[in-house]
Structure formats: structure tokens, C-alpha cells
Amino acid sequence: MHTVKPLPFDASNLRGLSERLIVSHHENNYGGTVKNLNRTEEELERINKDKTPLPVAALKERELTFANSATLHELYFANLGGDGRPGGPVADALAGASGSFPRWEELFRLTGMGLAGGSGWAVRAWDFQRGEVRTYWSGNHTQACAFGQPLLLLDMYEHSYALDYGAAAAKYVDAFFQNINWDEVNRRFENARRKAA
Ligand SMILES: [Fe+2]
Secondary structure, three states, X not given: OOOOOOOOOOHHHOOOOOXXXXXXXXXXXXXXXXXXXXXXXXXXXXXXXXXXXHHHHHHHHHHHHHHHHHHHHHHHHHOEOOOOOOOHHHHHHHHHHHXXXXXXXXXXXXXXXXXXXXXXXXXXXXXOOOOEEEEEEEOOOOOOOOOEEEEEEEEOOHHHOHHHHOOOHHHHHHHHHHOEOHHHHHHHHHHHHHHHO
């Protein structure tokens, strides 16, 4: 039985992202995903060898989608609630990997904006297989870096911004950057660096 993790910040305190938007996203989209993951696991419990594999295949596909969606949302909310001022070793690593921090930010924003009007995630991840930190596009909650640790996640599903900004996704991306919790991103970066070593 999976439970909904509470928001790790006061939803009324974000800059440019309303309490109504954040609470709706957390309760309805993320909360709904956790409920659906539990329901899917209950359905799988009832499957036995007398059944054909077809419903198992469908349920297993749903299980991965809901489990990944829950993970992505938990990590997304946890990398919000900060002051948006980059610093620490991860900022140096991002600048080093892309030539400069503004260049990294430009490419990350463009990855997100490439999903505007559609759906998906922009994820900066430590890719253990490649041995480097990379920005990946992620669709349908499932097309994620296979052997990676997410460091910074930007939800580009319309439910992340439509209540506040309609279809103006660029304004949402601006607001997202103003609320990044870089302390949390640095914790993830140090954790991944230890594992890689
Ligand atoms: Fe979402």
C-alpha cells in the first residue's frame, strides 16, 4: 500500500505558482496516481495461472506508468520550495558540462518548452551507464533514463501550469526556475556522485 507523501513546503509561499495550482497538482494528479498504483497492485494480486496473460500485460504496463509517475512527482515537488538561486557543486557541474550555467539553463528550458502543449518531463539526471550528468526528455512517465538518478525534474504536463497560466508554458518555466530548491538538487548530486564512485 503506497501513501501520498505530503508537500515538503508551504504551498502558499511559492513565487508565481498559486496555492490552488500546487494543491490541485499534488492532490489530484499525484494523489490520483498513488491511488491508481494501489488499485493496479490489488488487481495483480487477483491474477492467477488460470487467467490469460493479456490482462497481466495491461496491468504491468499501468503499474510501471503509475509507479514512475508517483516517483517523478515526489522528486518534482521536493525540488521546489527553494529560493531559485543556484549554487554548490551541482551548479559548477552543470556549468562545466554545458560550457556555462546560462547555457545549461537555456538547454534545460528548451527541453521543457519542446514539451509545451503536449506532455512529459525534462529531467537532469546522473546517467550511471554514460558516467555523466545529462538532460533527458521523458514521455508518458516511462521513457526515463534506464540507469539514472534524477537530480532536477520539470513537469511539463499541462496540469502543472494551466490553472495559473493557461497555455503560456514559458511563464510557468520562468516561475519554476524561481522556486528551485538547489539545496535538494545538491543533496541528490552528492548522493549520485558517491554511488558513482
Ligand atoms: Fe504532474
